Amino acid sequence: MTTFEAAQLVAAREIRTKLRDKAFLFSTVFFLIIVLASIMLPSLLNGGATKVAVVGDTSISALRADGLDVQTVADQATAERLVRDGDVDAAVLPGPEVVAKDDRPGDVVQALSTEPTVRLLETSAVNPFLKVIVPIAFAMLFFFTSFTFGMQIAQSVVEEKQTRIVEILVSSVPVRALLAGKVAALTLLAFAQVALLALVAVVGMSATDAAPGLVSAVLPAVGWFVPFFVLGFVMLAALWAGVGALASRQEELTSTTVPVQMLVLIPFFLAISVPHDGVLMKVLSYIPFSSPIAMPIRLFDGEAAGWEPAVALILLAGTAVALLGVGARVYSGSLLKTQVRTNFMAALRKA
Template identity: 40%
Template sequence: MSTSTDRTSSTRTAPLWRLVAEREITTRIREKSFILSTAFTVLVIVAAIVAASFFQDRPSEKDVAVVGAEASAVVSAASKTPVAESDNLTLKAKVVDDADAARAAVRDGSADAALVPTDDGFRLIGKKSVDDTLQQAVSGAAARLTLEQNAAAQSVDLSTLESGTATKTQLLEPAPENAGAREAAAFVMVILFFLTALGFGMTIAQSVTQEKESRVVEILAAAVPIRALLWGKIAGNTVLALGQVLLMVAAAIVSAAFAGQGNLLADLGPALAWYVVFFVLGFGALSTLWAVAGALASRQQDLTSTTLPAQMLLMIPYFLSFAGGDAVREVVSMIPIVSTIIMPGRMAEGSVPAWQIGVAIGGTLVAAVLLVRLGTAIYERALLRTGQKLGYREALSIEGT
């Protein structure tokens, strides 16, 4: 008889947890705060990508007041230097009568800088500061033109004089193309993972505690197995979080394509796909801890302490992803659960050995199974306990229901 009852309960658990998950999803998507926050986040992502594309490598032009033909020639040559071309900087010579007029042009803002000849070369004048690229370009051009003039005056073949002075740079581990954009993408991945997991996690914990405070959970537990309640909350909120992440990724892809960043999008495509995979694994594992934190609390104020383990699993990798060195990040990115935050960022920045990705995924899967098992045991023991906050050890010591 008992065996028959257990089988009936088992067959009913699967559809019941789906009903709980559907309830979680439908309730949340009807909230205006959820809709507005999601829309706002998507708009921020779109605006950031479009703005970055607009300002990236945008040509700029600066006026330089010059005194004399030599200074004018220096400014014209400065626009053709490698440092100016790499920054898309064009320098335009603005001829003035004397040094005083050059200083006046800088002071009133009609010129960004001024170049005037001196007894031993040139003087570059700025108002409060001089743009670094402008200074390097003008200094290099002035040195080159002066050297050519001095060599010609001494009947010296400059090409022969410079023979053997060229220095070429070889990088043993060159940075990938679009390194700056890749680092920015990795930064955004970490931020979005952290905020999304924290936001949805706290929602899970608060909803569980709220149901305990209002005694709604007692009504639900009378009709639905506690384990089904847990699985339904995890499944429903994971679907919501995944949907939000997919929406953000889609917005980023469409915005990048619209902004003409096809090459960058092709480079980041695999990292974005893995980001979704790691997010599902990480959030699915952490959501059990959030639900348990809600079950251990007896009121909303208790969540500050009961959610601490889950918060630490988010905080530690969050700070290490920014403050840790390459070696530290490489090691930490293979630690279970923690890897789900750091590994996608590493993949966005450059290539990552396949075995490291495998270790990160395998370890997280094992950790997720263990967390779900442990979390289920605590949740079943603590959910119906009211009156005071419970600790993890205290909850495990309670006889299972």
């Protein structure tokens, strides 16, 4: 059996194990529910368009232009009765005069108000709220996926060491094939989970008309996010496996995985807290540990030149190759030490 065939065998085993894992399936369903709820709840809570009864026809065009549900009634008494019965939210009488039951209908008043003409020098088809929430979504996708799947890689390695299964595995397949199979399987599962969440989000927003112009605006950033996500995840996955192998039992993972946790946490908080058009954000988009978050955000905001993501991706790929080597050496040097915790530098030297 070649190393490649052995890695394929390990990857298939890891995928089968994960797909039978109730915790993994539950977390996927839970995230799907969160995504759907965040999209559907605002529309459900709003209760649809405001219903307005109108006497006459002078205000109908202005009200409908603002997306209000307008129905024409014969006289003032009928309009007021509909308001009292709760059949409509407000009524517009000649004058115009707005009638409501117990709360001022701001959207109706705004539709009937005369506003000055506004000319924007830089227009955007994306809602301002979505310009804030989409970058946060990019950051959280990479952060939660790399953190949760990374911890699962480390826990899987320690579990195999504790149960001594690793000794059987190493006698059957090369250590590097074992690591490659784990990284490949978890990368595939992580990407599949993110793709599923993204698909549900797009379908949900299209069904609720929550994001006019969003798909066309976000596609270029998503196109670059995919390779950044894959390379960034692979880069960190090898390190997660390496520091996981340093521990001899699950309780030691808290301390052995701290360095990699910081490599995930610090770039995440920096990317979502610094100004998107500032110098620090530009620097973060080139640093390999933060570029999977920062560069897609800059692309979505229109702050990055066409050549910048290519350069950042090359830097990320080079770092990923280097850290794959480091992670593999640490993993190989500590995997069979099942009785005691291994020092990072000692594992690196022993390999």
